[in-house]
Amino acid sequence: MDWLDGSANLMLVSDLDDTMVDHTDPDNLSLLRFNALWESTYRQDSILVFSTGRPPTLYKELRKEKPILNPGITITSVGTEIAYGEELVLDEGWIQLLSKNWNRNVVLEETAKFPDFIPQADMDQGPHKVSFYIPKEKAQEVTSPLYTSLAQHG
Structure with a gap:
């Protein structure tokens, strides 16, 4: 600039x-x-x-x-x-x-516990981004347990 x-x-x-x-x-x-x-x-x-x-x-x-x-x-x-x-x-x-508090492996491990998560294409992933598709009707169902699971590693 x-x-x-x-x-x-x-x-x-x-x-x-x-x-x-x-x-x-x-x-x-x-x-x-x-x-x-x-x-x-x-x-x-x-x-x-x-x-x-x-x-x-x-x-x-x-x-x-x-x-x-x-x-x-x-x-x-x-x-x-x-x-x-x-x-x-x-x-x-x-x-x-x-990068300070980011652990990609933890995110991948924890999200693997949710079979409704479908990884997006490789081009949609990034060094600090892991992206998934999830059916809309399942989103509410997994949000709380995923948050709790990830927070235990934080």
Whole structure:
């Protein structure tokens, strides 16, 4: 964020899918209007942040498909990865903070006790993220026992 000489006057944080990016608009009119407004009015003294559940690989694919501006900050993988600038330089401090009490093996062991958990694709997993599908009707049933189980390791 070296383009700012001082504090930002505005920080705009937006999701991408079905918020900033309208996948039903093949001409990307709303996105292009936003881009023009941001570039002409806000870029000089503001920070644009995109926050998405997408992993970095799918975020990069979306950037190739849609005319998305380069944000100052990109948050991907449901908040488990923060990167800066067009080069997507990872926030090492955030990685250290997440790593402090994170034990992937414990999470995998404990979630394996719940047969309704179906692991999402490998690309949806991350260094600090383990993702599953679960039938909606089973979610309430497993939340409390899983929380209790994980808390015993914490």
